[in-house]
Amino acid sequence: MKEQYDVIIVGAGPAGLLAAKALAENGFDIAVLDRRKDLTTLTRTCGQSLLPPNEYFFGDLFHYNAKDKRFCFPHSGLSFPYTGPVKNLYTWRMFSPGMQKMQFGRGQGNEGAPIALSYDKEVLIECMLNEIKSDHVDVINETEFTDIAFQGPTIVVQAGDKTFQSKLVIAADGTNSRVVEKLGYNNNRRHIANLYVKSCFVKGFTPPFEESIITGISFIDSKPVYVFLLPRPEGAEWNFLILTFEAGLDLEAAYEKIIAESGFAEWFKGCEKTREFAAIESIYSPVVKPFRNNVLITGDAGSCQELECLGAMVTGWKAGLTVAAALKEQQLGIAPQAIPQYEEWWLNTYIKKYDYQDYLSIFGIAYIFANPEVVDYVFGLMEEPFLPTFNPYRAVGLLGERLQSLIPTIMAERPDILQQLAGKMLMFPSDLLVQTLTE
């Protein structure tokens, strides 16, 4: 461990590690700091156990090369070994509280192309750590970023009692980024909500269909709760997540209720928890300018949405390449292009293409429909399966189109619901969430 590096990367998740890979391959000396001791064992978790193949996301198209066991991002020129287990998933079934179902994909087993690949994130991180092993990279664990200062062209990074210096810093410290907070960027962002997540791996969950993603909207004490059941790549395990925007909702009690009393209860009989996780995500509007004071933001650190592992990999790699190019421009004394290009790409993806309002509308569904009876009614109208997808942006687009085509039906059957939906669907999802949650 040295004190001086070309670049310091804060956060040893997928974004930080792939940024390190890009920089090390360009010959720069890198330190990757992380507060955890054990970098491969998951403690914080959300839905990040699936990758969608065949879907463009953040400018790339994820592809799993099964022959050589590699994760590939052809548009970014990125590929690296992933030697862990995988499982293809073909259908996404989304249930209302009364078990009315919306289905993405035809549900005919493994006949079509998969909509998602289930993988093991712990093995993935291990593979990434192996991939970046070199004389150029120090992965420094048990080292938590605490502060940042600027001395002329040098950045001084404080991590507890350790001090490091570098020319550039990459903030890859994820959702609730402390680098972003310390630099004061959160002051210009709108805080919309906190997303509370409890999750666990379970054994013995036995739904009547295999190779399917299962999600649900539930209401606990009339507060919306989202349920995700994602097959693990191996064994008969599932990743069971409960998510809510509702502060003070007891997630442990919600867990018990969903297992014992929800429409899923039958499938949970004899089920057993094998591991437990949690997460809290402070949801802000995205950072608009990702580069200031020689600090480049990437991954979840500057976004509103959780980009999941896929977004983290694509954006982290891009950040590493950008900083490598920027350092070479400095050495050559030529006009900077790499950073302005990154800023433009950021605007086009983080702000425009993957609009955070669209993301919030995905999570806002329960707030738009507002009560279990309406969710049941609307889901009940959606009998015809949708196109196969697990891309939430695509799914919410398909749902919106379908709802529009159903307006005459809803008008005839339930004019009260139509009036309610019309009002809420005209609001910005961020406003709807802020208004409902502060009521």
Added chain:
Amino acid sequence: MVRINTDECVSCGGCIDLCPTVAIRMVDDRVVIDPEKCTTCKICVQVCPLNAPRVLEEAG
């Protein structure tokens, strides 16, 4: 001050991220609150998905 109930805590670190006085740290992959820095603002209590942080009443 606030103490972490280690039976409930899974060390996701969310409270570390959101503690305004940086009183919470990860030590040996466990979440630890520094009693010197903790102001009992209870933000960690509010944000924890598992209700692991508990407020201890001041003695006397």
